[in-house]
Amino acid sequence: MAVSVVMPALEMAxxxxxxxxxxxxxGEPVRKGEMLLExxxxxxxxxxxxxxxGILAGVTAKPGDVVHVGHTIAWLVQPGEAPPAAAAPAAATxxxxxxxxxxxxxxxxxxxxxxxxxxxxxxxxxxxxxxxNSLKGSGPGGEILADDILAAARESESGxxxxxxxxxxxxxxxxxxxxxxxxxxxxxxxxxxxHFFVTRDVxxxxxxxxxxxxxxxxxxxxxxxxxxxxxxxxxxxHPRLNASWERGEVVTHPDVNVALAIGVENAVVxxxxxxxxxxxxxxxxxxxxxxxxxxxxxxxxxxDITGATFTISNLGMFDVDAFTAIIVPPQxxxxxxxxxxDRVVAVNxxxxxxxxxxxxxxxxxxxxxxxxxAEFMRDLANAIRSPQL
Amino acid sequence: MPDTAIHPERSRGTAVREISYADAIREALxxxxxxxxxxxxxxxxxxxxxxxxxxVKGLVEEFGKTRVVDTPISEAxxxxxxxxxxxxxxxxxxxxxxxxxxxxxxxxxxxxxxxxHYMSGGKWKVPMVIRATMGATRRSAAQHSQxxxxxxxxxxxxxxxxxxxxxDAKGLLKAAIRDDNPVVVFEDKIxxxxxxxxxxxxxxxxxxxxxxxxxxxxxxSIVATSSMVQVALGAATMLEEIGIDAEVVxxxxxxxxxxxxxxxxxxxTSRCIVVDEGYFRYGVTGEIASVIAEGAFYDLDGPVRxxxxxxxxxxxxxxxxxxTVPNERDVVALxxxxxxx
Numbered sequence: 001m002a003v004s005v006v007m008p009a010l011e012m013a014x015x016x017x018x019x020x021x022x023x024x025x026x027g028e029p030v031r032k033g034e035m036l037l038e039x040x041x042x043x044x045x046x047x048x049x050x051x052x053x054g055i056l057a058g059v060t061a062k063p064g065d066v067v068h069v070g071h072t073i074a075w076l077v078q079p080g081e082a083p084p085a086a087a088a089p090a091a092a093t094x095x096x097x098x099x100x101x102x103x104x105x106x107x108x109x110x111x112x113x114x115x116x117x118x119x120x121x122x123x124x125x126x127x128x129x130x131x132x133n134s135l136k137g138s139g140p141g142g143e144i145l146a147d148d149i150l151a152a153a154r155e156s157e158s159g160x161x162x163x164x165x166x167x168x169x170x171x172x173x174x175x176x177x178x179x180x181x182x183x184x185x186x187x188x189x190x191x192x193x194x195h196f197f198v199t200r201d202v203x204x205x206x207x208x209x210x211x212x213x214x215x216x217x218x219x220x221x222x223x224x225x226x227x228x229x230x231x232x233x234x235x236x237x238h239p240r241l242n243a244s245w246e247r248g249e250v251v252t253h254p255d256v257n258v259a260l261a262i263g264v265e266n267a268v269v270x271x272x273x274x275x276x277x278x279x280x281x282x283x284x285x286x287x288x289x290x291x292x293x294x295x296x297x298x299x300x301x302x303x304d305i306t307g308a309t310f311t312i313s314n315l316g317m318f319d320v321d322a323f324t325a326i327i328v329p330p331q332x333x334x335x336x337x338x339x340x341x342d343r344v345v346a347v348n349x350x351x352x353x354x355x356x357x358x359x360x361x362x363x364x365x366x367x368x369x370x371x372x373x374a375e376f377m378r379d380l381a382n383a384i385r386s387p388q389l
Numbered sequence: 390m391p392d393t394a395i396h397p398e399r400s401r402g403t404a405v406r407e408i409s410y411a412d413a414i415r416e417a418l419x420x421x422x423x424x425x426x427x428x429x430x431x432x433x434x435x436x437x438x439x440x441x442x443x444x445v446k447g448l449v450e451e452f453g454k455t456r457v458v459d460t461p462i463s464e465a466x467x468x469x470x471x472x473x474x475x476x477x478x479x480x481x482x483x484x485x486x487x488x489x490x491x492x493x494x495x496x497x498x499x500x501x502x503x504x505x506h507y508m509s510g511g512k513w514k515v516p517m518v519i520r521a522t523m524g525a526t527r528r529s530a531a532q533h534s535q536x537x538x539x540x541x542x543x544x545x546x547x548x549x550x551x552x553x554x555x556x557d558a559k560g561l562l563k564a565a566i567r568d569d570n571p572v573v574v575f576e577d578k579i580x581x582x583x584x585x586x587x588x589x590x591x592x593x594x595x596x597x598x599x600x601x602x603x604x605x606x607x608x609x610s611i612v613a614t615s616s617m618v619q620v621a622l623g624a625a626t627m628l629e630e631i632g633i634d635a636e637v638v639x640x641x642x643x644x645x646x647x648x649x650x651x652x653x654x655x656x657x658t659s660r661c662i663v664v665d666e667g668y669f670r671y672g673v674t675g676e677i678a679s680v681i682a683e684g685a686f687y688d689l690d691g692p693v694r695x696x697x698x699x700x701x702x703x704x705x706x707x708x709x710x711x712x713t714v715p716n717e718r719d720v721v722a723l724x725x726x727x728x729x730x
Binding site for chain 1: 659686687688689690691726727729
């Protein structure tokens with residue numbers, strides 16, 4: 001029986017999706033779970049997997065087309081079977097924004113296409129860097145289990161090249177799209193958002209001490225994690241910096257969701273640590289590590305990149321002293337963080353060598369004033385000088 | 390069914406005698422009544438009759454009718470009486486012959502006993518015990534066969550013990566009697582005579598809220614309660630023959646619940662079956678499975694699976710009644726499926 005391929009709803013309020021490319025040609029056989037098409041939403045490019053085995057047929061959408069979610073754009077048919085003719089009328093009801101068909105079709109399409117894998121196996125795959133798409137599952141329903149990962153890891157360690165590590169054919173198609181998104185978004189921000197910048201140098205001695213303390217408990221905690229926590233806690237007292245400019249109005253947000261800029265091949269993505277003001281430092285570190293791994297593997301999900309209320313970009317690890325960052329609309333601000341480096345500064349009227357950190361806040365002047373930005377930076381500097389975690 | 394595994398820590402050097410689950414409960418009551426003159430037993434047919442299960446047989450001879458009190462058929466009344474007695478400084482042990490009659494005493498237990506300590510700002514306490522029974526396959530039909538231990542487990546202010554062995558039954562009941570909170574102890578009717586096990590002579594209590602690993606294993610955790618512990622141990626023996634090393638964990642109390650021991654076990658084995666004789670919908674297995682799914686998620690190699698009574702009034706017809714309750718074959722089949730063997 002023919003199975004329809006519909007434009008999936010990947011986000012709650014999504015009305016349309018843009019077809020970026022078909023990853024299979026019309027007439028080509030497709031296996032359930034194979035990547036079939038790439039779709040761009042407002043915030044991300046997502047690869048969609050085939051929901052069933054079949055031959056791709058009856059394709060009605062071209063790359064670049066913007067299609068309502070729930071609308072059938074192709075069929076997966078059996079050999080010798082013709083695609084159903086009246087594809088479009090069936091989808092007409094899905095045109096309404098709130099059409100249940102649109103909402104229910106998307107999770108179904110995604111859930112049935114994804115490789116089924118146990119939580120333990122998924123964790124092990126991440127830890128060993130194995131691509132789960134190249135594995136066959138041995139579970140009762142074909143699920144990938146922990147033993148499958150361990151066996152594959154042993155195989156790839158033995159160096160016979162039988163299994164494919166992370167580099168499959170996916171990156172070349174994915175990266176240019178992310179790169180194009182970056183170009184569009186930064187251009188839109190830089191040319192429409194009235195940026196202004198506020199810079200502070202702050203003594204990072206206490207921050208270094210705090211990191212050492214945290215590391216004795218959790219070796220994975222980084223300066224970035226501490227900064228996320230301190231920035232988020234400070235944002236709680238500065239609603240104008242935890243805000244956005246939406247349709248000509250300032251909107252403040254009850255939750256503090258801090259995004260981190262993560263460098264990937266030839267581009268940058270931002271991934272979110274939700275409610276970072278209330279998250280324990282260990283949880284922030286865990287989430288940040290997971291996001292980084294997923295970002296670098298090109299596997300960020302819509303939930304990983306939506307809902308941010310503020311962004312931090314840290315280039316300290318590259319010994320950058322200071323820089324300015326471009327705001328990620330509709331957020332009101334982004335903090336650019338440089339390296340912690342020993343500098344000669346005046347302490348009690350005497351020259352002293354202290355570990356110093358330079359931070360620059362980029363701010364949308366439609367949302368916050370210079371005084372508000374300065375007050376935020378003052379409180380953040382105080383928080384860094386005596387970190388309360 | 391095999392008898393309870395003998396745990397080294399329970400032997401305590403001397404040769405340990407084996408007694409039945411019912412005998413262990415009677416011993417616990419007698420010892421606590423000797424130790425503490427405020428402890429008394431109240432319920433239907435508890436004196437001369439010694440209950441239909443003969444669990445408290447002989448107590449009235451030793452302690453007299455003022456401490457082993459026969460009542461009319463009036464569960465709500467004598468449970469309420471016990472709540473008052475407990476508030477006034479006594480330690481009543483209420484006998485509810487069939488756990489199905491929890492329906493009759495729920496107001497006294499849920500709205501009175503469980504609440505008074507909190508609503509009096511800690512000025513009152515209700516150190517009472519309710520002994521009730523659970524378990525099917527006794528051909529007692531739908532009104533005398535249910536396992537309703539999930540009900541009190543849902544209520545803040547109540548503790549609930551569900552012993553599976555004579556050793557646990559004695560130690561948990563003694564702890565319940567000494568506890569200053571209302572504690573409901575569900576005893577498995579089938580186990581009274583059928584399950585025998587080592588119980589030391591000397592005084593001991595088992596703290597409420599400490600699970601017990603009844604059998605160690607590495608491939609799959611079977612979290613089993615009350616009557617289902619024997620089923621799980623029997624299944625584990627059968628699984629061993631086909632190369633599946635099952636761990637059997639007995640929470641022993643549904644509240645407080647020893648979440649740590651359950652989670653640690655599943656972190657070790659990566660697989661888990663929860664088996665309980667209550668209805669599994671909205672029941673004890675659901676709570677335990679969710680605790681494990683939350684605590685051991687990234688170590689799970691498959692979904693936590695549950696076995697419980699089928700969602701029907703327990704049938705009177707023996708073949709149908711037997712089919713409602715999980716048995717060793719059910720556990721073995723599920724474990725094999727989960728372990729791919």
